[in-house]
């Protein structure tokens with residue numbers, strides 16, 4: 340029952356899922372390591388929830404091999420299920436129970452649940468524990484979903500867009516909760532459209548497009564981010580207009596100045612580049628370079644580029660530009 344030594348908590352090979360003639364997941368491979376917070380990223384309709392629900396044993400797969408905590412999730416076993424926590428994408432309906440009653444009800448399914456009061460406090464519902472769950476606001480109801488997902492003190496937690504609808508403070512609290520489990524060696528699979536969330540919490544991520552993994556690895560290296568040049572840019576002031584640039588560090592690559600009057604220089608040595616530009620500007624009487632920016636590619640930059648390269652009509656009926664504009668905005 341325990342995950343064998345050397346075995347990943349989640350291991351997927353050639354996963355396929357079809358809904359009729361629609362192939363939502365088309366040969367997906369994935370390994371999620373023990374103790375990591377792993378992000379599943381991708382545009383709407385890419386197959387993330389389908390994949391996660393197959394891993395949770397909620398949906399049946401069409402093909403491929405799946406191991407979760409050493410078991411095939413299609414063979415639903417009570418002890419296996421007790422080791423998994425799930426926060427689904429949609430908010431649960433908990434009928435006429437108070438917050439405390441809901442959490443107590445779910446705690447009873449697990450052999451070693453966390454103390455109910457502690458869980459309610461952890462999700463920030465301490466003040467509302469006597470409230471009917473049906474009377475909670477959208478964000479409070481989402482916190483209750485998280486409480487239900489973690490009360491069993493799971494070894495592996497699936498969080499499907501857990502912070503959608505939460506206010507910024509509640510989002511940070513939810514992040515702390517993920518860190519709490521991570522520090523206790525638990526494994527978390529986080530599906531999110533918030534790239535700042537992925538960057539704040541996750542060591543590694545996979546981007547899924549049209550049911551396939553198009554990129555998987557450490558977020559810091561995504562899309563060759565660590566090797567991509569930095570761009571130094573500034574608006575050219577009248578004093579520098581028409582002047583020849585100073586001698587720049589090797590590899591610096593100034594782009595032709597466009598109609599916006601901004602000079603952009605790609606470089607792997609931004610500090611050396613600035614060290615050349617600053618005395619050059621001072622000599623011309625320019626103490627401050629207007630709108631000076633040093634821009635390293637963000638996760639969002641590389642993500643959008645990945646989607647641009649790989650989108651092939653992921654959402655039925657959606658055109659490509661719509662998919663790109665959805666990416667990272669939800």
Ligand SMILES: Nc1ncnc2c1ncn2[C@@H]1O[C@H](COP(=O)(O)OP(=O)(O)OP(=O)(O)O)[C@@H](O)[C@H]1O
Pocket residue numbers: 358361363381382383384385386387388389390428653654655
């Ligand atoms: N029960 C179903 N019957 C038919 N098609 C489905 C069903 N569930 C999902 N799909 C389709 O499978 C594709 C993948 O859906 P899925 O919910 O896995 O995407 P997702 O990546 O989680 O999207 P989102 O980011 O919008 O939550 C979509 O095109 C969706 O319409």
